Amino acid sequence: MSRDSGIPKLSSATYRERIADVLRERILSGAFRPGSRIVEAQLATQFGVSRGPLREAIRQLNDEGLLVTSDYSSTRVVSLDARDVKEIYSFRTALEYFAFQLIWDRRDDAFRRQLHNRHVKLLDAIESCIEERAIAAELHLHSLVYETTDHQILINSWKGLRGRLQLYWAAVHLAHNEHGPRPGAHEEYVDAAIGDDLERLRRVLSEHMQQGLADALTLLCERRGG
Amino acid sequence: MSRDSGIPKLSSATYRERIADVLRERILSGAFRPGSRIVEAQLATQFGVSRGPLREAIRQLNDEGLLVTSDYSSTRVVSLDARDVKEIYSFRTALEYFAFQLIWDRRDDAFRRQLHNRHVKLLDAIESCIEERAIAAELHLHSLVYETTDHQILINSWKGLRGRLQLYWAAVHLAHNEHGPRPGAHEEYVDAAIGDDLERLRRVLSEHMQQGLADALTLLCERRGG
C-alpha cells in the first residue's frame, strides 16, 4: 500500500538497475531472509513499478546467486548449505592468491597504507560489537587486493562471492547474534600481504580461509541444531 | 516474415530459456558476428515471440558476457579486445590450476581414460581441418578437469570463460580461416595432467596458456592490421 519503498527516482540509470540495487541491499542486509519468498506482483506494487523491470531485476539477482527461482512456481532468497559455503571459501582462497600474484611486484606505499587503514577500521568495527559493521569491514579489507589488480573478470567474480558471503554471515548473525571476525585473525594476513614471501602468503591465506570456513560451518551446525 | 527461426516449441522450459539458448548458439557459431547489432523488436517477430521474454534472454546473455547493451540505444554482440583476451587467459590459468589441485589425489583410471579419449578426438578434429570442430574439441579436452571437480562455482565460472573463448576463436576464424590449435600443443598438457608432479603441471599450464594467448593476440593484431 505504502508505495514508498526505495527506488530513488532522482538517481540515474534505469528502473531495472535501481530495483536490482534495492533488492540486493535488502537481501544482504537481512531484511529479506534466506528461504523467504519473493512475489513479483507484490514487490512491483510496493516499489511502484510495473512487473517488467522487476522481473528483469529478479533475473539478474538469480545470476548473482542471491535468488533462486523455480519455473512457474516461486522465487526465494537463496539459502546456503555447508557444501555451498565450502565451495565459496575454497574458491575464494584460489582467487585471492591469484590476485596477490598479479599485484605482487606492483605493491606500493599507497597499497600498504590502504591495507593498514582498512585493518584499523576492521579492528574498530570489531570493538564496536556491531556485527554488520565488522563483517562489512572484513570484506572491505579483503577487497583491496582485488581492486588493486584492475582485472575486471577477477573483480566481478569476487563481487559475486562477496555477496553470498555477506548474505551468509548476515543470516548467521540473525540466527544468534554473536561471533564476528576474531580480533587477531587478520594480523598475520596483513603482515604477509605487505611482506616479501609470496609462498608464506599462500600458506597464511590458506590457513586464514580454513579458519573462516571452520567458524562458518560451526555456526551452521549450531543453527541447524538449535 | 519467415517466423521460423528456431525456438523449438515442443521442448521443455520457458521461452526465455529457449530463446537464450538459440541466441547463444548463434553468437558462438558466428552467425551473429562480434560488433553486429541485435534489435529487440526484429528478433521478436523473427522468433515469433513477444518482446518480454526476448528482453529477458538478452539480459541473461549480457550477464554471460556475450552481449553488451547501452541504455536506450543498442545492444551488440561483444567484441573482445586484447585486454579482454589477456584477462581471460590469465584467469583461466588460475582456475585450471585450482581445478587440478582439487582433483589431484582423486584422479582415477576413468579420468585418465577420458583425458586420453578427448585428446585423440582433438587430434582427429585438428586433422580434419574443420576449425570449429578443433576449437570445440580443445575446449572439451580442457573441460574434463572442471567437470571432475564437481565444484559448482568453479564450473559456472569456467562456462562463462569458455563461452567468451569460443566466441573469440570463432571471430578469428571468420576473419581468416587458418590457425586452429597446434597439433602437438596438448601432448605435454595431457602428460602432466596424468603425471605425479603438481608443480610441473603448474608450469606446463602456465606455458600452455601463454602460448595460447600469444597465438590469440597475434591473430588479433593481424585482424586489426589487414
Added chain:
DNA sequence: TGCGATTTGTCCGTATGTATT
C-alpha cells in the same frame, strides 16, 4: 544547435500455463 527517426525502457490489461493446496 536543433529536429526527427530509431530503439530501448516502461506501463497496463489480459490471457494462459504450471505448481500447489
Added chain:
DNA sequence: TAATACATACGGACAAATCGC
C-alpha cells in the same frame, strides 16, 4: 479432482534517450 495463486507470455501503447542529419 478442482480451485487457487502465481509465474509466464502477449500486444499495444507511450516515454525517454540516443544517434544521424
